[in-house]
Amino acid sequence: xxxxxxxxxxxxxxxxxxxxxxxxxxxxxxxxxxxxxxxxxxxxxxxxxx
Numbered sequence: 762x763x764x765x766x767x768x769x770x771x772x773x774x775x776x777x778x779x780x781x782x783x784x785x786x787x788x789x790x791x792x793x794x795x796x797x798x799x800x801x802x803x804x805x806x807x808x809x810x811x
Contacts (some may be wrong), residue, residue, distance in 0.1 A: 765792055769799055778803040 792793040
């Protein structure tokens with residue numbers, strides 16, 4: 762999660778859709794919370810794609 766916060770400047774358009782993905786869904790949900798707190802509007806999380 763530290764890397765996500767440190768690299769958000771690389772995604773300046775806060776309206777662009779962002780999808781996060783991890784095996785269990787826990788880190789993805791955390792990432793979505795960080796994105797939402799930073800003002801990113803369209804984020805979704807998914808469990809591992811099979």
